[in-house]
Structure formats: C-alpha cells, structure tokens
Amino acid sequence: MGVKAFLSKPLAAWVHARQKNWMERPAEAQQRVFQGIIQKAAGTAFGKDHYFKDIQTPKDLAQAVPVRDYEALRPYFDRLKTGERDVLWPGLPLYFAKTSGTTSGTKYIPITPDSIPNHINGAKNALLNYIHETGKAQFLDGKLIFLSGSPVLEQVAGINTGRLSGIVNHHIPAYLRGNQLPSYQTNIIEDWETKLDAIVNETLGQPMTLISGIPPWVQMYFDKIMSRTGKHIKDVFPDFNLFVYGGVNFAPYRAKLMESIGRKVDSIETFPASEGFFAFQNVQDDPGLLLLADSGIFYEFIPAEEFYQPHPRRLTLAEVKTGVNYALIINSNAGLWGYSIGDTVKFTSLFPHKVVVSGRLKHFISAFGEHVIAEEVEGALQDAMAEFPEVAVTEFTVAPYVSQGEDPSYHEWLVAFAQPPHDPERFAKALNWHLRKRNSYYDDLITGNILATLQVTPLPSDAFQVYMKRQGKLGGQNKVPRLSNDRTLADGLLEAVQK
Incomplete structure (x- = not known):
C-alpha cells in the first residue's frame, strides 16, 4: 500500500464521523443551513426584493420566494454578467458554470466562494466514504481518469466561465495531480473524437485504477481501447477496480459496460449538477444516494403531480415520505433561490435520507x-x-x-x-x-x-x-x-x- 492510500484511511474515518453527525440529525443540519444562507443574503439585491430580513421559517421563505427556473431568474443572472456585485449572494461569483439549456439557450450558473466547496467536497467525500466503507484505498496509488469537459475558462465580466467539469478540474487536490489523466494538453481538445483518441494514447500502458465519467461516453472510451487492443478492459487495465459515474441512470448501460470490462468492479453513483453536488452513493449494495444535508443547500420538495398547480406544497426534508416523486427545489450559498433544477427524486429511505433520481420534469x-x-x-x-x-x-x-x-x-x-x-x-x-x-x-x-x-x-x-x-x-x-x-x-x- 502506497503513502496516499495509507494516509487516506484516517482522513476517511474523520469525514465519516462528521457525516454521521448530520445523517442522524438531518433536520437540524438543514435548519442551520437555512438560517445561515438567509442571514448572509439579506443585504443582496434579491434579499431586499424578497424581504429576507423578515424570513424566519421555511414557510416564510415559500411565501416570499416563488419557485422559478433559470429563465424566470434570468434578470438577476444578467445583472451578474454585467459585473454588478451583491445581486444574489454577497460579492461576485467565483465562476460561472456554463451549460446548455433546452429552453433557455446557454445558461450561466453562479458558483460563489462559499459554494465551490460543495462541488469539491461532495466528490472528494464520495471517494473517502467508499474507502471507509470498503477499506479499499489502493486506487489512490494508481492513475485516475476523469472524462470531462475542457478546463479552459473564458471571461464573462471578469468572472472565469466554463463547463462545470472543467472548473472542478482546477480544484483537484495537489496530491492527486500526479495521478490524474488525461494531461492538460489532451483535456483542452474540443473535438470529442480527437480528444478520445488522445486519451486512449495516453492511458494505454498506464496503471489505471479509477475511471470516472458519464456511462455512454465511458463506453465509447472502452470501445476504442478494445478495438485498438483486441482485449477486455480487465486485461488492459488489470488494476482498474472503481468506476465513478453520475448524470444518467446506470442500469441501461451496466450490462454492456461490465461485459466490456470483463469482470465486476465497484462503482459509486453521484448526483452532481451545475447548480450543486446533491448526493452520492455511500453503501455499495444500496442504490440510494445519501442527500447532503449540511453542504450549503437548503432543499425543498414539491410532489411532482402538484408542480404545475398554482400553489403546490413545498416540503422540507423533515416532511418527505418514501416512494413519492418530488420536484427538487434548492436555495443555496450560490445565490439560487426557490430554484427548480428540473429533476425529480424519490426517497428510498429516511434516516438516513437517500434518494434516486426518478426523471426530469420536462422529460x-x-x-x-x-x-x-x-x-x-x-x-x-x-x-x-x-x-x-x-x-x-x-x-x-x-x-x-x-x-x-x-x-x-x-x-x-x-x-x-x-x-x-x-x-x-x-x-x-x-x-x-x-x-x-x-x-x-x-x-x-x-x-x-x-x-x-x-x-x-x-x-x-x-x-x-x-x-x-x-x-x-x-x-x-x-x-x-x-x-x-x-x-x-x-x-x-x-x-x-x-x-
């Protein structure tokens, strides 16, 4: 066992202990988040427009702040894009996560100095939780690949702007930089097929231990490797034992991916979005994803069948039930208020609160x-x-x-x-x-x-x-x-x- 793998175990135990505290008292954790973000945003333009100084309870928030999507909040986002300060959150965003919307064109989601830890720690803690649960840490001593967007960032009103995966790439811990593939020069290639060929060139012959990405694009990577070598992935990368994914349901892809690999490997499902990192799989044999209750996001849940009604119920984490489809609404330290991310979730358990992503409101x-x-x-x-x-x-x-x-x-x-x-x-x-x-x-x-x-x-x-x-x-x-x-x-x- 290498130094990185050895040192990760006490860190994983510490993270798990902190996680256990809020897992057992999620309503208290959510109340702390609620009070903190409302108080900090009270002096912003949005906070003044919606009388945050008078908001004491989640019911007050539901009355003062309507549920909106990106298009409805666009006037506030556009003010940020001109360089105006203190619009949705104190100061200016640290980044804009640039994403394509089906109805809103290109969207610019603010990521603030207070919200960037949500994205970084969510992904990091998913791995540390896996280490604590399984005792397996050897993957940290090998090569790790993250199939992501380009890390090249542009400037919008002086704010670094790019794809979320590219932004997160800039925050990979220094101790893992030497393990990370592909190289920066390959990662900035815009054409996906050209980039994929370059990734194959860089990874063949390397001791790959962890592969992360959206399943259909990982399958393309596997197909190219198998076409090039005539071998299953297990024979090309014998140390590969952990697959991390998110963004889509893995079930339809599982059989083909595992066939390409040639043997079973452990996997971790995550629930990330440009608007926040919401949940990760914390138990290998449980498909439910642990909802992060203490990570700068106050959640509300609208029963999906009520979403398009004039006055739908907006439930807190303490009020949800298992087996019900809910539209996920977030209020966060990124300055997103009453924000519908468009996903629906279903709770598979309470205490701990675990969800599966059940679909999209518009899909x-x-x-x-x-x-x-x-x-x-x-x-x-x-x-x-x-x-x-x-x-x-x-x-x-x-x-x-x-x-x-x-x-x-x-x-x-x-x-x-x-x-x-x-x-x-x-x-x-x-x-x-x-x-x-x-x-x-x-x-x-x-x-x-x-x-x-x-x-x-x-x-x-x-x-x-x-x-x-x-x-x-x-x-x-x-x-x-x-x-x-x-x-x-x-x-x-x-x-x-x-x-």
Missing part, C-alpha cells in the same frame, strides 16, 4: 394522458433485459407516434443495440408488459385500444453518437433525453442514421 410522455416518466421506462427496459440476457443496449429514447389515419398510435422506442434480442417481437412485448405494470395509465390506454403495443426501432450501436455529433454535443457532460412529447429527437435520430 415525460403524456401525448395520450399516460404521463410516463424516465424511471418507468428505464425500469421496464431493465426488467425486459433480465428476460433476454443476450441484449446489450448502447442508448435509447422514447417518443410518441400519433396516428394520422387508421393505424393506431403507439410509443416508439428507438434503441441502439450493442447486441440485439434474438426474438425482437417477443422482446418488444416483454418491454410493453413491464411498462404496463409500472404505469397504470399506460395500461389503461393499452386495454382500451387507445394505444397499440409499443414498437422498438433498432438503430446501429453508434446512432446516438452520430446524432449528438451533428448537434455539436458529442462527449463531455452531454446527455440524451430519455423521453419526449414530440418527435423532434426521434426524427433527428432517424435522419442521422439514414445519412
């Missing part, structure tokens, strides 16, 4: 009143794949097909198979059955012959990569929506495949 299918969400299609696919073990999926999305004549309407699943089912018709029927079990409205529509059985349209294994490249969104932190209420994505995919 669902309800073209026929069924309101199918991401968690349901991903679960149905996972169940169907369990019945057809030969199937491996690279990527998929689901869109409605609305009948224009006598043919019935249905859901079209556009699936890029790495390995297709031996019997496609039976696979589609199994998929349909599992979705019916998960969504009663969908089941009613099938029973009433309003919808026909879903149809699976098989696509080449690289179809989504081709499409994303045409959109200028190949690689990095970009993700494909699981569900759409129209056929823009579906038709774009089919057009990309045909060309």
